[in-house]
Amino acid sequence: MSLPPPLAEAVGSFAALPRVLVATDFDGALAPLVLDPDDSRPVEGGMESLRAIADLPGTTVALVSGRALEPLRALSGATDPLLLVGSHGAEDSRHPDGLALDEEQRALLETLDGDLRAVVERHPGTRIEEKPAGRVLHTRGLDPQAGAAALESARALGERHPALVVTPGKEVVELAVAHVGKGTALVALADELGVDAVFYAGDDLTDEQGFAALADDPDRERAGRRLTVRVGDGETSAQFRVPDERALVEVFRAIEAARREQRPAE
Ligand SMILES: [Mg+2]
Structure with a gap:
């Protein structure tokens, strides 16, 4: 099976670069x-x-x-040197504990744990849900007034710790120590690896965030060399589209073949 000529040409240019990141979503793209x-x-x-x-x-x-790291590892069967980025960027297989947080964020998460435990003590019946990069306070089951007071206490933590990302919801407040999202994660990974270009494929709204972030990459040269592919239907800002997972594998095969051909000396 051969790729449409514009995509084949883009794959050829991408594969000729010295250092590249080939990244893909899992569900709906690879699986x-x-x-x-x-x-x-x-x-x-x-x-x-x-x-x-x-x-x-x-x-x-x-x-x-978007899956947590361990299920992603188990379902994909991925092993080193493949990298796994889980929970929309909050988890990263390169860190020993799987958390993609720096020291400041880790310290803030600990502080947040202590502060939230105090909120739960003051507001009996509230519960804390742990997420990789944050915590969620739940008030479901409380009478509305008690619930509102608890949520207000949790929101106030955002004023005490301005680095927290506060997201109020229905009977919940989420407090995160890091802005996560596939786009943020992809650009951060590209920076860390020092790659010349990023390939990214995905099938969903969260992947659209990835496509957009790569297009808006502050490294403008890298942005210009990106290669983004939407798998399946739906509105997209990706540069190319393939019909399904099998067709994406054909793109991977073309990247591999072009890279072997164009960079044989290394
Ligand atoms: Mg998906």
């Missing part, structure tokens, strides 16, 4: 969507192709997913 998310598996040939790309010099491969 067909299924009724039970626990039954999700990569499409035939997908992981083999990504492993082959990851073995090439100057080439990093990453799976970027």
Whole structure:
């Protein structure tokens, strides 16, 4: 199967660069969507192709997913040197504890834990949900007045700690120590790796955030060399579109073949 000529040409230019990041969403891009998310598996040939790309010099491969890190690892079967970015960027397989947080953010998370425990003590019946980069205070089941008072206490923590990202919801307040999202994660990873360009493929709204962030990459040269692919239907800001997961594997194969051909000396 051959790619449409414009996509084939873009793959050729991308593959010729010294250092590249090849990243993809998992569900709906690499793995067909299924009724039970626990039954999700990569499409035939997908992981083999990504492993082959990851073995090439100057080439990093990453799976970027909204799933938590461990299920992503188990379902994909990914092993080193493939990188895993989970929970929309809050988790990263390169960190020993899986958390993609710097020291300041880790310290803030600890402080937040203490402050929230105090909120729960003052407002009996509230509960704390732990997320990789933050905490959520839940007030469901409380009478409305008690609930509102508890939520106000949690929101006030955002004033005490301005670095917290506060997201109020219905009977919840989420307090996060880091702005996460696939876009933020992709650009941060590209910076860290010092790559010349990023390939990213995905099928959903959160991936659109990735496509947009790569287009708005503060490194304007890198932005101009990006290669973004939407898998399946739906409005998109990606540069290219493929119909399904199998077609994405063809793109991976083309990247691998072009890179072997164009950068054989390394
Ligand atoms: Mg998806």
